[in-house]
Amino acid sequence: MSRPFAIETHGLTKKFGKFAAVRTLDLGVAANRTTGFLGRNGAGKSTTIKMLLGMTHPTSGNATVLGRTVTDERANREMRRNIAYVGEDKQLYRYMTVDQLIRFTRSFYSDWEPEFHQRLLKKYQLPLDRKVKALSKGMRTKLALLLALSRRPQLLILDEPGEGLDPVAIEELLQDLVAAAGNGTTIFFSSHQISEVERIAEQVCILDEGELVADLSLEDMRKDYRRITLGFSDEPEPRRFSLPGVRNIQISGRQVTLVASGNSDAILEIVRDMGPVSVDVAPIGLREVFLDTVKTGVA
Amino acid sequence: MLWYKAWRESQGTFLMSAAAVSLLCLAFALLHKEASGGISNEPLTYAVYIWKIVYRGYLREVFVILVLLLGMGGLMRERDNGTAGFTVTLPVSRRRLVLVRAATGLLEVLGLAWLPAVLIPSLSAAAGESYPYAQACQFALLWAAGGSFIFMIGFLSSCIFAGPYTPPIAGFLALMAYSLLSDLPVAERYSLDVHDLMSGTGRPWFELSTARLISPVPWIPAAVFVLIASAFIGLACGITRKQDF
Secondary structure, eight states: OOOOEEEEEEEEEEEEETTEEEEEEEEEEESEEEEEEEEOOTTTTHHHHHHHHHHHHEEEEEEEEEEETTSSSHHHHHHHSSSSEEOOOOOTTTTHHHHHHHHHHTTOOOOOOOOHHHHHHHHHEEEEEEEBGSSOOOHHHHHHHHHHHHHSEEEEEEESTOOOOOHHHHHHHHHHHHHHHTOOOOHHHHHHHSHHHHOOOOOEEEEEEEEEEEEEEHHHHHHHHHEEEEEOOOOGGGGGOOTTTEEEEETTTEEEEESSSSSSSHHHHHHHHOSSSSSEEEOOOOHHHHHHTTTTOOO | OOHHHHHHHHHHHHHHHHHHHOOOHHHHHHHHHHHHHHHEEEEEEOHHHIIIIIIISSSHHHHHHHHHHTTTTTTHHHHHHHHHHHTTSSSSSHHHHHHHHHHHHHHHHHHHHHHHHHHHHHHHHHHTOOOOOOHHHHHHHHHHHHHHHHHHHHHHHHOOOOOOSHHHHHHHHHHHHHHHHHHHHHHHTTOOOHHHHHHEETOOOOOOOTTTOSSSSOOHHHHHHHHHHHHHHHHHHHHHOOOOO
16 A cells, blocks of 8 residues: 655656756655655755755746645745754754744744654753854754654655765764654655765655656665676677666677666576577666666766 | 744844944044044034034944844845845745745844943933934934835845855945935935935025934924835835746
């Protein structure tokens, strides 16, 4: 049974002059799952997130978040009551103290949970009387996360959450996200750090040059994606490898490497009939899928 | 809490402005004998001196600059600082964000406009002179009306332009352009010069020889500038609504 979508976009497009940062994006982010939004720098991830939050107006197309149309101002405002957003820079009001910022933020949300907020405060060891401008980036991230999680939002959107953090801080952040997901929060986070995404995401959407180029379940990827390396005694004919389920074909002399996104048993059966001298099958990680999917030019 | 935020963001500029206005009032009232010779070769009555140096002269010019600067800030500045994302994603409309900031700024303009009305009469008494509170209060009302218009020029500029320097520069240029245009005969016929409204210069309700406002507060011209300022707030809401952050 298909899951309901927390986020849905149809033909979502954003142009800055002649440059299209996001092109006719059709995206579906399932509710109650953790979805990674992967792409290179400048792929259009942040622009997409900004459109979903109503920060940026789409040039065309539409989107719904938690069932509310993002371009409808009133619906968008209501939607923002139920979601939390942690931006890329984690910039917060520098002139406020931690305590003042917490009081400021909680005043906008009737569903703020004081007990959970106190628990997070204790866990993160944030100094209440310190000004935000005196916090390190790691502390700022914790504060941003506290502000986001203290009301247990239905949907948590994060833009490059691990950016600029040290490995320990990234690990803590990922653990908090896993815990939030465990509490029923849908998480949608952008990243260009494949390891982050692979650690916590269940679903991955890959964006490249403003277009959605892959939408896959990590479980399915681990189960179905295979790299098949074949050795032949003569240089093979490339056309023979254009088979259902083959995503990519690379031929280097007498060696052929296929990337299969499914159907690998059937593919193996067919290629074995071609008389290879060697056959090697290996599972593929997200990194390889990502590099294979985006137009990197990396062999 | 948006009021608290708007106050925290503008309090530095407001408090420094209030300190500057207070210090100038203090200096102009207490050093009137020394300063009087600097602005006129002929002996001036105290009321004329105060009008020339405060209500038409230096203090008014300083007030104009300060209220223009009070209009700076807002979401475009926040975009530069990286906090616009946090603010815009709060569950409040952009219209409310603009209205609260504008209202806070206008209250601060009101406060600045009333400072001379409180300080000049009392400091004049301390300096052995007298300046009527009624006159000072009437000028305060005119400054509040004119100040709200000038504040909104700065406010609009900061809604349109990003960066630390562009909004104040654009605001000053817009004010200069307005000042030049308002000196044209056609504009003078309709009393569209806010500087003249604030000082009373050339207006039928102001007597130049005694430098006093001679009739009740000119509500209509004052209201015209307040209405224009209100229209600017509507414009700022419309501009902000369409912006990308």
